[in-house]
Amino acid sequence: MPPAPIHRTPRHASHPRGRYAPSPTGLIHLGNARTALAAWLSIRSRGGTFLWRLEDLDPPRVVPGMAALQMEDLAWLGLDWDEGPDLGGPCAPYEQSRRSALYEDALDRLATAGRLFPCRRSRKDLASIASAPHGLDGGAPYPASFRPASLDPGWLEALRRMERPDAALRFRVDDRPVLWHDRVFGAREERVDRTVGDFVLKRRDGLYAYQLAVVVDDLAMGIDEVVRGADLLDSTARQIQLYEALGGTPPDWAHVPVVVNAAGEKLSKRDGGRTLRALRDSGVHPEAVVGELAASLGLLDRPDPCRPGDLVRDFTWEKVKKEPSVMP
Ligand code: GLU
Numbered sequence: 109m110p111p112a113p114i115h116r117t118p119r120h121a122s123h124p125r126g127r128y129a130p131s132p133t134g135l136i137h138l139g140n141a142r143t144a145l146a147a148w149l150s151i152r153s154r155g156g157t158f159l160w161r162l163e164d165l166d167p168p169r170v171v172p173g174m175a176a177l178q179m180e181d182l183a184w185l186g187l188d189w190d191e192g193p194d195l196g197g198p199c200a201p202y203e204q205s206r207r208s209a210l211y212e213d214a215l216d217r218l219a220t221a222g223r224l225f226p227c228r229r230s231r232k233d234l235a236s237i238a239s240a241p242h243g244l245d246g247g248a249p250y251p252a253s254f255r256p257a258s259l260d261p262g263w264l265e266a267l268r269r270m271e272r273p274d275a276a277l278r279f280r281v282d283d284r285p286v287l288w289h290d291r292v293f294g295a296r297e298e299r300v301d302r303t304v305g306d307f308v309l310k311r312r313d314g315l316y317a318y319q320l321a322v323v324v325d326d327l328a329m330g331i332d333e334v335v336r337g338a339d340l341l342d343s344t345a346r347q348i349q350l351y352e353a354l355g356g357t358p359p360d361w362a363h364v365p366v367v368v369n370a371a372g373e374k375l376s377k378r379d380g381g382r383t384l385r386a387l388r389d390s391g392v393h394p395e396a397v398v399g400e401l402a403a404s405l406g407l408l409d410r411p412d413p414c415r416p417g418d419l420v421r422d423f424t425w426e427k428v429k430k431e432p433s434v435m436p
Contacts, residue, residue, distance in 0.1 A: 211316045279320075371422075
C-alpha cells in the first residue's frame with residue numbers, strides 16, 4: 109500500500125504562518141524570550157497566524173508542568189498565539205509526543221524514495237573513521253561507504269515487526285551544496301555530505317530525531333517562516349534536504365543571534381536569574397523586559413519600556429543585529 113500523504117495546511121502568501129517551538133525542558137530565559145519576540149513580531153507585522161508547538165520528543169529531558177509555565181511567562185511578556193496545545197486549532201495535536209503517526213508516514217515516504225536506511229553501526233565504528241575531516245557535530249561525517257549496498261523493498265515494515273529492531277534510521281543525504289538565504293545571516297552554503305553525512309531520523313531507542321519532527325511538523329502546519337535561535341543555523345541545510353526529499357518547499361529562515369552572559373557563554377539553565385520568571389518574581393515589569401529585548405535586537409535605539417504590540421508597526425528584519433547580545 110502506498111504511504112498516506114502528509115496532511116498539509118496550504119500556505120498563503122497573504123496570510124503567513126509562523127511558530128514558536130520550545131522544548132519544555134526549562135524556564136524561558138532572556139535568550140528564548142528574545143527569539144520568541146522576534147518570531148511573534150515578524151508574523152504579527154505581516155498579519156499572519158502564530159502558533160505554539162510543544163517539542164516534547166525527548167521524555168527524559170521533558171520537565172512535567174514546564175510547558176504551562178513557559179506559556180504563562182510569554183503571555184506575561186505580552187505575546188499571544190492563535191493555535192497551540194492550550195488553544196487547539198486545525199493542525200492539532202500541537203504536542204510532538206502525539207504526532208508519531210506523521211513521523212512514521214514520513215519515514216515510509218523516504219524509504220519508498222530510497223532516502224532511508226537502517227544503521228546498526230556502533231559509536232565505536234563511527235569514531236574509528238579518524239582520517240575524515242571533522243564535521244559539525246564534532247565527529248567525522250557519516251561515510252557513504254557505510255550505506256547498505258541494497259535493501260529489500262519491505263525492509264522498513266520488517267523492521268517495525270521486530271521486537272527489538274536495534275537499528276537507527278538514517279537519511280541518505282545528497283552530495284550537492286545546499287544554498288539558502290537567512291534574513292539575519294544572509295547567503296549560506298553547506299555541503300551536508302561533508303559536514304554531517306547521512307544523519308539519524310529515528311534513534312536506535314525509538315525516539316524520533318529533532319530534524320525529522322521539525323520538518324514534518326512545519327510542513328504539516330503550513331509554516332512559512334521559521335524564526336529560531338542562531339544555535340540552530342547548522343541544522344538548516346539538513347532540514348532543507350529533508351523538505352526536498354518529502355516534496356515540500358522550505359520556509360523562509362531567520363536565525364536570531366543568541367544571548368550570552370558576562371562570561372560570553374550562551375544563556376542556559378544555569379543562568380537562573382535571567383529567566384522571565386525570576387525577573388517577574390523580583391518585581392520587574394514586562395514592559396521593561398520588552399524594551400531591553402527590543403533594544404538588544406536593534407529594534408529600539410534605547411531600552412524604553414514598551415509592549416510587544418508597540419513594536420509591530422516598525423518591525424523589519426533589516427534592523428535585527430547579527431552579533432550575539434550580552435546580557436550580564
Ligand atoms: N525545540 C527547539 C528548541 O527549543 C527549537 C526548534 C526550532 O525552532 O526549530 O531549541
